[in-house]
Amino acid sequence: MCQHQPACPTADSADREAARPVAHHPEQGWSLLCNGVLLFEDTGELLPDGQVIAPHRPLTTGQVAQAA
Template identity: 75%
Template sequence: MCHHEPHCPPAYASDREAARPVAFRPEQGWTLLCNGVVLFDDTGELLPDGRAIAPHRPPLPRAARRSLLVTAA
């Protein structure tokens, strides 16, 4: 899925959350990354093969998430 340089980490890499966001639905609580991972506001993840990753850290405040997405775009 990643067509930009430098390439984002693959969906199964430990740093997969560093990929660029391609869709953001704050009203629904999720972000789609260019590597196919869906991140949820509670820090859970859905991998492209359907595996779910349980929430694993305290969620960022909404303002911090928004500023991260603005700077990543």
């Protein structure tokens, strides 16, 4: 699917989110990457094979966990 040189990461690569967007719809909260991955603004993903990747937002920097 990707025509870029060098080629973007494939949908099954660990760095698949580094592929270039071919459609971007921020008003709807999603982007289609050139490797076929649908990337959602909450960091969830839908892979071309139908596999769902749950959102995986990092903790904000400077956030400290409180002891119980």
